[in-house]
Amino acid sequence: MAAYKRILLKLSGEALMGDDAYGINRATIVRMVKEIQEVTALGTQVAVVIGGGNIFRGVAGGSVGMDRATADYMGMLATVMNSLALADTMRQEGMTARVMSAISIDQVVEPYVRPKALQYLEEGKVVVFAAGTGNPFFTTDTAAALRGAEIGAEVMLKATKVDGVYTADPKKDPSATRYSTITFDEALIKNLQVLDATAFALCRDQNLPLKVFSIFKPGALKRVVMGEDEGTLVHV
Numbered sequence: 001m002a003a004y005k006r007i008l009l010k011l012s013g014e015a016l017m018g019d020d021a022y023g024i025n026r027a028t029i030v031r032m033v034k035e036i037q038e039v040t041a042l043g044t045q046v047a048v049v050i051g052g053g054n055i056f057r058g059v060a061g062g063s064v065g066m067d068r069a070t071a072d073y074m075g076m077l078a079t080v081m082n083s084l085a086l087a088d089t090m091r092q093e094g095m096t097a098r099v100m101s102a103i104s105i106d107q108v109v110e111p112y113v114r115p116k117a118l119q120y121l122e123e124g125k126v127v128v129f130a131a132g133t134g135n136p137f138f139t140t141d142t143a144a145a146l147r148g149a150e151i152g153a154e155v156m157l158k159a160t161k162v163d164g165v166y167t168a169d170p171k172k173d174p175s176a177t178r179y180s181t182i183t184f185d186e187a188l189i190k191n192l193q194v195l196d197a198t199a200f201a202l203c204r205d206q207n208l209p210l211k212v213f214s215i216f217k218p219g220a221l222k223r224v225v226m227g228e229d230e231g232t233l234v235h236v
Helices: 013-017 026-040 053-063 068-092 114-122 140-150 184-189 197-205 220-225
Strands: 006-011 045-050 097-101 126-130 155-160 181-183 210-214 232-235
Touching: 006 013, 006 026, 006 140, 013 026, 013 053, 013 068, 026 045, 026 068, 026 220, 045 068, 045 114, 045 140, 053 068, 068 097, 068 126, 097 114, 114 126, 126 140, 140 155, 140 197, 155 220, 181 184, 184 197, 184 232, 210 220
Parallel strands: 006 045, 006 155, 045 126, 097 126, 155 210, 181 232
Antiparallel strands: 210 232
């Protein structure tokens, strides 16, 4: 039995690269989609926000000295590309996904309209939110927190390379231990930098719990949704 009826899953663009230098690794995106499919099979409604680092990293060298707003818009377009790839992979796996963009690209994806997004979720479709918040200077973490609050998600799941929040960097400190749960205030005091400051404040203020887990650990997403002790729960 799933512990959550509706979740917001935040994937980093880098997670799609697999072992590649940049771009989308086919085997990696298929594996991720299968993990999401396992969760939808439990009856949980899934919305996804994905970053664009895997694509933007490939052109980041050329963005040095570029206006920050312009670079951010390029990053937003990269998230649209990732969202389309994710939705198409879901289609190939027999799932129904809808991509909704915060910036208007009507020939490619439909615009983000909250009531429509809620309708899709109720119908059992996976909704992929593209183009971040539609504004420069805001990260996709902030977009995830915003959309999670808007759609009434019970939890925001941040899929990372590390299987939770640790007392210190586990790569540098072998004695670092994983928190099973921690409050937003404790994470702030300990300067654990779970999310960027804006996203963190939004989750805390809207009482949107955050679960940090590793997307590279097979079955981790399903265990999180089942309410098992996987990753770290950050709560008010």
